[in-house]
Amino acid sequence: MAEIPVKLTQKDFKSDQEVRWCPGCGDYAILAALQGFMPELGIPRERIVFVSGIGCSSRFPYYMNTYGMHSIHGRAPAIATGLSVSRPDLAVWVVTGDGDALSIGGNHLIHALRRNVNLKILLFNNRIYGLTKGQYSPTSELGKITKSTPSGSTDSPFNPVSLALGAEASFVARTIDSDRKHLQSVLRAAAEHEGSALVEIYQNCNIFNDGAFDQLKDADTRDDYLIRLEHGQPLTFGHEGQWCVARTAGGFGLEVRPTEAVAATDIVTHDVTIADPSYAFALSRLPQPDLRNTPIGVFRSAARPTYDRLVTEQIDHAVTGRNATPEDELAALLRSGDTWTIN
Amino acid sequence: MTEQKESGQLTPGLRDEPGPLGGPGQSAATPLDPDGPAKRVERLDRVIIRFAGDSGDGMQLTGDRFTSETAQLGNDISTLPNFPAEIRAPAGTLPGVSSFQVHFADYDILTPGDSPNVLVAMNPAALKANVGDLPAGATVIVNTDEFTPRNLKKVGYAANPLEDGSLDAYAVHPVALASMTIGALAVHEVSKKDAERAKNMFALGLLSWMYSRPYDSTMRFLEKKFAKRPDLVTANVAAFKAGWNYGETAEAFAVRYEIAPATMPAGDYRNITGNGALALGLVAATVRSGLPMFLGAYPITPASDILHELSKHKRFGIVTMQAEDEIAAVGAAVGASYGGSLGVTTTSGPGVALKGETISLAIMLELPLVVIDVQRAGPSTGLPTKTEQADLNMALFGRHGEAPLAVIAPRSPADCFDAAIEAARIALTYRTPVMLLSDNYVANGSEPWRLPDVADLPDLRVDFATGPNEGEKFLPYLRDPQTLARPWAVPGTPGLEHRIGGLEKADRTGDISYDPANHDHMVRIRAARIAAIPVPDVEVEDPAGAARVLVLGWGSTYGPIGAACRTLRQRGLDIAQAHLRHLSPLPANLGDVLAGYERVVIPEMNLGQLAHVIRARYLVDAIPYNQVRGLPFTAAELESMLTGVVSGVLPETYREEVVNNG
Known part of the structure; x- marks a missing residue:
């Protein structure tokens, strides 16, 4: 389909609905970043659809002046799959949260990713249930004290990036609500990717889990905590570049070591295109429970056939091979098998 | 062979008219061995055959093929497959029995039949599981090769039923199906295992001969099914022909049957x-x-x-x-x-x-x-x-x-x-x-x-929304006054961008609304738009117009209820039958129909779910008749129950059940 040149602005993507998140919620920043970034895509609004599940983040579609569906808890990836595969001309985005995508909807998420459906999935991770007022989520830390875990959570958390890579997601990235520039750069890369793109966005719930990611945001600590992933660049970080990522000596994975202790040639150069997800998975295992060594940016952006394309090709092939009108094909189909005539 | 009729069938004269194909004497049904002994030919109006065997014996396929051959002949047909949930239950056991029943006739029939005239039993388990359904005089063809002491013991037969006289009420044909098949295939390059597995085709060949079925379609089917294994095509075709020729030559099978085509509306079937x-x-x-x-x-x-x-x-x-x-x-x-x-x-x-x-x-x-x-x-x-x-x-x-x-x-x-x-x-x-x-x-x-x-076929074309529906605006929940349906505005349509979702929507605009009055309105309109869907009136079949009892059904009970009603009428009892296709909304005339009868009986394969709806909705003292045995009703049991109701003998037990539970 030919691109229709459109010049839209951030304002064009704001709907007439009043935004109703709590004052100070990280969702506002993500909404503004997305609305500001959307015009760059050059896609007319009518060809963009936002599908969400249930949770605070899932109110998102109401605020985007595109097509949108606020569906049911956990099912957005399944619904979006049906839409995307039957309408390859549309740009379909899924907005979800850590409870929606990883608890009730975990099954649909992993299957959308393994199929490589052409969906851009924004997973707002605040490590808490917000809409139901403060229970622990599948990304809450072990021992987390919440309304439903007064003695501390006994559940080990998911690492959403590791989970997505385990499902062989073709594009996986992580970013932070408060870093608009980084957020938009990741969204841009996700939008350009053909296939499933999972973007984990660390998002602050200032009511029930305030400050969950402060170490990654504070100017005093962030440079020592964050590993900024840039394709083709060596993985060094720290306010003086004092840390680097190197292969584990004699092991399978990656580890953080003092830069001065590692030969320059042994420092890992980031490559998002590696077909085997093992490298990206090893990167995803670096963070410590206190958030040290948290990579942000694109972990993996690999080319893999999309479900949408494979299905469409089969249909197109079959339709092209048809040598009669649908009505005549139907008449022939009804007559297939053994028939007999009664006069 | 008993010559049973699903009584009350059609006008009597019809049955005696020869069918347009002039019986089964088509080329395909010509004996394979034209020099074989001449056999007596009898004409029947209908037959019920049940093929029963182990899950792995291919009974569903055998039944399917016999059905297809029968269809070619223009008989009316109704079939009932019955198989276990397990893919391969333990061999030779009662739970592993798989069966396929086919009822075919020279007139229109409504059910796969209650009691088989012929049972093909591939092993002792198949005999034991099915013999209870046979009427006296039924034909039983058994594969004697499987009647070993071990197999008999497996299903709890103390003595061999083929020898202890327990089958005296039936015309039993012991046939060594497996060994005869293996023998027939000895000249072909087929493994013993593959030859043994072709015994179902031997049985099909025998039955096809007995009932004068044309077998062209089965030959074509085998060629297609085993296209990649020509040896199996040869084996199965040879087994089929061996079975056919066995019928032709064996003295035990003295009679061959013909069932004329049914009179059905003209057309391609x-x-x-x-x-x-x-x-x-x-x-x-x-x-x-x-x-x-x-x-x-x-x-x-x-x-x-x-x-x-x-x-x-x-x-x-x-x-x-x-x-x-x-x-x-x-x-x-x-x-x-x-x-x-x-x-x-x-x-x-x-x-x-x-x-x-x-x-x-x-x-x-x-x-x-x-x-x-x-x-x-x-x-x-x-x-x-x-x-x-x-x-x-x-x-x-x-x-x-x-x-x-x-x-x-x-x-x-x-x-x-x-x-x-x-x-x-x-x-x-x-x-x-x-x-x-x-x-x-x-x-x-x-x-x-x-x-x-x-x-x-109905024209199902729809109109998508293409532009604003109120002035310059597009309201996603503005309804069509006729259908109460909202516009279907699909993504990709410029200018109609809108958001929908599971939260309650304001009337017309579709915006989120927590307004109490709006919710009440929307709940009612969602109900009203379903209730207002026009559905055809329910039709009542009451040929004499004198019935005082109506039997009401829905779904798959149509066949057995219809067959039972025909029998009652043939016996001079009046009964009306109505069958629901639309269960929501219900037909607009249903209340009047129900009010026109002294008694309403509702047979269902559940514990009275439609009966509850009818009683609640129309305040009709309907009598539920329920059965949940995993099998369809037989026409005979419905005939017996309906006879009781028509004769004024209310089945009190059913009434009490409703009073207590409903």
Whole structure:
């Protein structure tokens, strides 16, 4: 389909609905970043659809002046799959949260990713249930004290990036609500990717889990905590570049070591295109429970056939091979098998 | 051979008219051995044959082939497969018995028959599991090779029933099916195992000879089925012919039977199962609507065959997705409907339970959706290969909130074609989920189907919204005053960008609304738009017009109820029959119909679900008659029960059951 040149602005993507998140919620920043970034895509609004599940983040579609569906808890990836595969001309985005995508909807998420459906999935991770007022989520830390875990959570958390890579997601990235520039750069890369793109966005719930990611945001600590992933660049970080990522000596994975202790040639150069997800998975295992060594940016952006394309090709092939009108094909189909005539 | 008639059939004269094909004397039925001994030929008006064997004996295939040969001859047919849930239950055991019953006649029949005239038993288990259904005088053909002491002991036979006189009431034909097949194939290069496995074709050949069936289609079928194994084509064809020739030459088979073609409306026919007809009906719906179809499905017995069939028809633009679970299957269908496809999901009861929340979403979104429930015996895994009609409550009421939708039920295998089109028509016109309640009996049973002319099928074309509907504005919940349906504005349409969702919507605008009065209004209008769907009046069959008792049914009970009513009338008793296709909304004339009879009887394969609806809705003291044995009603038991009601002998036990439970 030919691109229709459109010049839209951030304002064009704001709907007439009043935004109703709590004052100070990280969702506002993500909404503004997305609305500001959307015009760059050059896609007319009518060809963009936002599908969400249930949770605070899932109110998102109401605020985007595109097509949108606020569906049911956990099912957005399944619904979006049906839409995307039957309408390859549309740009379909899924907005979800850590409870929606990883608890009730975990099954649909992993299957959308393994199929490589052409969906851009924004997973707002605040490590808490917000809409139901403060229970622990599948990304809450072990021992987390919440309304439903007064003695501390006994559940080990998911690492959403590791989970997505385990499902062989073709594009996986992580970013932070408060870093608009980084957020938009990741969204841009996700939008350009053909296939499933999972973007984990660390998002602050200032009511029930305030400050969950402060170490990654504070100017005093962030440079020592964050590993900024840039394709083709060596993985060094720290306010003086004092840390680097190197292969584990004699092991399978990656580890953080003092830069001065590692030969320059042994420092890992980031490559998002590696077909085997093992490298990206090893990167995803670096963070410590206190958030040290948290990579942000694109972990993996690999080319893999999309479900949408494979299905469409089969249909197109079959339709092209048809040598009669649908009505005549139907008449022939009804007559297939053994028939007999009664006069 | 007893010559039983499903009494009360048609006008007596019809049966004596020769069929247009002049009987089975077609070329294909010419004896393979023209020099064989001449046998007496008798003409019958109908026969019921049951093929029974181990799960691995190929009884379903044997039955299918016999049915197809019979269809070629122009007999009316009705079939009933019956098989265990296990793919291969332990060999030779009672739970492992698989059977296929075929009823064929020279007049129109309604059921697969109550009691077989002929039983083919491939082993002692098959004999033991089925002999109780045989009337005295029935023919029993047994594979003696399997009647070993070990096999007899396995099913609890203390003595060999072929020798202890326990089968004296029947005409028993002991035939060494396996060893004769192996012997017949000795000249061919086939392994002993493959030769032994061809014994079902020996049995088919024998039965085809006995009933003068044309076998061209079976030869073609074998060639196609084993195209990659020419040795197996040779083996199976040879086994079939050996069976045929055995009938021709063995003195034990002194009589050959003919059943003339039935008198049926002119046209082209094929034999079809309910699942096959549903799939074709859905294909027809996509062609006649001009919309692409999207099927989301998760494999489940007994619905999977619809997925298999539709997966073959991509040339119609049909996308089939085998989803990760039942919820994803319906979710993807809703997503596709939102995008302008005809969204369909196919499943059975447990799957409908899982889909409930998403169906409610579709009700809130007011999008078209066809949900096909091929019912099986529940609850939980229940009897997954057996039939039941116990999902009616779930279809009507099984969702959270006030969540009405349209419900329809086909009455027979061929009727599934029209029911599928009707379900699609309602879904597309009224932008609503429609539940189609088939069941295992209809799904796997088969009957002749007169092929429709494609041009005569309903026109299902729809209009998508293309522009503003109120001044400059587009209101996604502004309703069509006729249908009460909202506009279907699919993504990609410029200027109509809007948001929908599961939260309650303000009337007209579709914005989120927490207003109490608005919610009350929207709940009522969602109910009203389903209630206002025009459905045809229910028709009453009461030839003499003098009946005081009405028997009311729905879905697959049509056949046995109809057969029972015919028998009553033939015996001079008046009875009226009405059968519901639309269960939500109910036909507008139903209240008046019910009021016109002194008594209303409702037979169902559940514990009285429709009866509860009728009693609650119309304040009619309906008598429920219920059975949940995993099998369809027999015409005989319904005849007995209805005779009691018509004669004024109320079956008090049923009444008490309702008083106590309802």
